[in-house]
Amino acid sequence: MTSRFDDIQDLVLKDARKEYSETTIDFFMNPRNHGPMEDADGFGTVTGPCGDTMNMWIRVKDGIIEKASFTTDGCGTSIASASMATVMVTGKTLEEASLIGQNDVLSALGGLPLESEHCAALASRVIRAAIKDL
Numbered sequence: 284m285t286s287r288f289d290d291i292q293d294l295v296l297k298d299a300r301k302e303y304s305e306t307t308i309d310f311f312m313n314p315r316n317h318g319p320m321e322d323a324d325g326f327g328t329v330t331g332p333c334g335d336t337m338n339m340w341i342r343v344k345d346g347i348i349e350k351a352s353f354t355t356d357g358c359g360t361s362i363a364s365a366s367m368a369t370v371m372v373t374g375k376t377l378e379e380a381s382l383i384g385q386n387d388v389l390s391a392l393g394g395l396p397l398e399s400e401h402c403a404a405l406a407s408r409v410i411r412a413a414i415k416d417l
């Protein structure tokens with residue numbers, strides 16, 4: 284038996300699926316690597332033109348990003364973008380990670396609506412900010 288809450292959630296999801304990919308919805312609803320990291324080697328913070336701020340922490344060993352995490356006060360797509368960025372940088376060299384751009388984040392998410400594409404740009408900028416802090 285489904286509850287009224289489940290029914291409402293199904294309706295909201297049905298609506299969201301018209302605009303967002305399954306991956307974006309998943310990364311928004313179950314964000315990977317969310318939260319500050321205490322033993323980080325690098326920390327980056329970037330505020331976009333929209334006024335939202337993204338923070339990223341990275342831990343690096345032998346030039347490889349071992350772990351990354353994020354927080355943001357932004358919208359759902361900024362949560363999905365930042366979370367995807369943390370997954371994308373993990374296991375990469377610093378050089379590989381610094382080359383991740385807006386389009387890479389967009390592709391990994393399966394695209395975003397045009398008006399939200401800048402969230403992916405913010406995620407790629409915060410990667411570079413965290414690397415620069417090392």
Ligand code: FES
Nearest residue numbers: 333335357361402
């Ligand atoms: S609207 Fe600002 S990061 Fe998404």
